[in-house]
Amino acid sequence: MRITAIYESVESIASDIQNAYINFSKMTCSVVAVVTDQIVDGKQVVGYGFNSNGRYNASGILKDRLIPRLLEADPSHLVGDDGYLDPHKAWDTMMTNEKPGGHGERSVAVGVLDMALWDARAKMQSIPLYQLLADRANREPDSKVWVYAAGGYYYPGKDIAGLQDEFRHYLDLGYTVCKMKIGASDLSSDCDRIEAALKIVGEGNLCVDANGRFDLETTLSYAAALKQYHLFWYEEAGDPLDFEIQAALSDAYDLPTATGENLFSHQDARNLLRYGGMRPDLDYLQFDCALSYGLVEYYRTLDILHEYGWSPRRVVPHGGHQMSLHIVAGLGLGGNESYPGVFQPFGGFSDELDVEQSFVNLPSAPGLGLENKANFRAMLVEAFGNQITI
Ligand code: MG
Numbered sequence: 001m002r003i004t005a006i007y008e009s010v011e012s013i014a015s016d017i018q019n020a021y022i023n024f025s026k027m028t029c030s031v032v033a034v035v036t037d038q039i040v041d042g043k044q045v046v047g048y049g050f051n052s053n054g055r056y057n058a059s060g061i062l063k064d065r066l067i068p069r070l071l072e073a074d075p076s077h078l079v080g081d082d083g084y085l086d087p088h089k090a091w092d093t094m095m096t097n098e099k100p101g102g103h104g105e106r107s108v109a110v111g112v113l114d115m116a117l118w119d120a121r122a123k124m125q126s127i128p129l130y131q132l133l134a135d136r137a138n139r140e141p142d143s144k145v146w147v148y149a150a151g152g153y154y155y156p157g158k159d160i161a162g163l164q165d166e167f168r169h170y171l172d173l174g175y176t177v178c179k180m181k182i183g184a185s186d187l188s189s190d191c192d193r194i195e196a197a198l199k200i201v202g203e204g205n206l207c208v209d210a211n212g213r214f215d216l217e218t219t220l221s222y223a224a225a226l227k228q229y230h231l232f233w234y235e236e237a238g239d240p241l242d243f244e245i246q247a248a249l250s251d252a253y254d255l256p257t258a259t260g261e262n263l264f265s266h267q268d269a270r271n272l273l274r275y276g277g278m279r280p281d282l283d284y285l286q287f288d289c290a291l292s293y294g295l296v297e298y299y300r301t302l303d304i305l306h307e308y309g310w311s312p313r314r315v316v317p318h319g320g321h322q323m324s325l326h327i328v329a330g331l332g333l334g335g336n337e338s339y340p341g342v343f344q345p346f347g348g349f350s351d352e353l354d355v356e357q358s359f360v361n362l363p364s365a366p367g368l369g370l371e372n373k374a375n376f377r378a379m380l381v382e383a384f385g386n387q388i389t390i
Contacts, residue, residue, distance in 0.1 A: 003078065086121075147338040150207075349373070350372040
């Protein structure tokens with residue numbers, strides 16, 4: 001097995017949405033195609049990967065360091081004892097001569113290639129990735145995955161009506177739990193928005209997300225006000241690396257919280273569990289493989305969770321992409337974020353999948369099945385159609 005070429009492209013993932021911290025008007029995304037010399041069912045095996053939303057493309061690191069390392073590696077350094085491409089060995093090759101710590105957006109670049117390597121690996125065995133992961137874990141994959149609709153943005157000039165219309169649309173699509181942004185306005189008007197949202201989704205079905213905007217005092221003043229609403233969870237109140245804020249929130253708020261989408265390594269995840277005061281019977285963890293060194297690193301993060309007494313069912317990854325959907329079903333995590341209609345063509349799942357009562361079924365195509373999403377396929381043809389047959 002040899003990797004014969006790796007193509008990389010930068011695509012727009014721009015949208016007009018905004019959270020408490022950033023707008024997405026110039027958001028970009030790296031996409032790669034990892035081409036192998038393997039032929040399965042008459043077709044050359046090519047793996048595709050991309051990074052999750054919220055971080056910009058990692059083109060420089062991909063082109064300067066990671067792709068050359070994979071292409072220059074002795075093939076024996078990429079292949080496992082079973083003769084197949086081994087993403088764990090490829091990970092070690094990519095991370096050669098990289099110092100620990102200070103992960104920056106190197107973790108994003110590795111996550112892009114890791115996704116493509118797992119896609120190729122599962123295609124080589126002609127099975128969906130979740131089946132490969134479940135087989136390796138000696139378990140049956142979950143037959144469907146719990147998903148919630150993330151959105152709930154601010155609508156200048158028509159805030160309440162816009163928010164309610166958005167959530168009505170998500171309920172029509174089959175979701176029961178929805179998430180809205182808070183922290184871009186003051187507490188009083190956010191409470192008005194929350195009360196308006198609850199009228200549509202019902203008590204117990206609403207998450208709120210501050211995107212790490214709050215200082216300690218604001219975190220706690222929101223916590224005091226939010227208690228009355230019995231929210232599904234209160235997400236990323238303070239800075240993702242300020243574990244003292246998270247610990248103070250746990251002390252003051254006896255309902256579920258969620259965080260972790262901006263922690264990019266198993267070491268960062270361990271620090272959250274050590275110092276963030278999070279409660280394994282109540283809270284949710286949202287690490288996103290496509291931002292944080294990929295699935296190879298995610299296995300290490302899940303080992304840390306186990307060590308600290310957390311069930312994998314408390315993990316609901318950020319990002320709303322199909323890689324996490326496979327990991328959730330294959331490894332038995334708790335669920336997956338979903339962004340209906342946003343961050344296209346990278347967000348969302350294969351076209352043939354349906355959401356019912358906030359559960360989505362799973363794709364049957366080999367690998368990730370990204371080519372079965374029409375707008376993703378069109379993007380691939382546009383980006384790589386001159387070099388490979390999509
Ligand atoms: Mg979030």
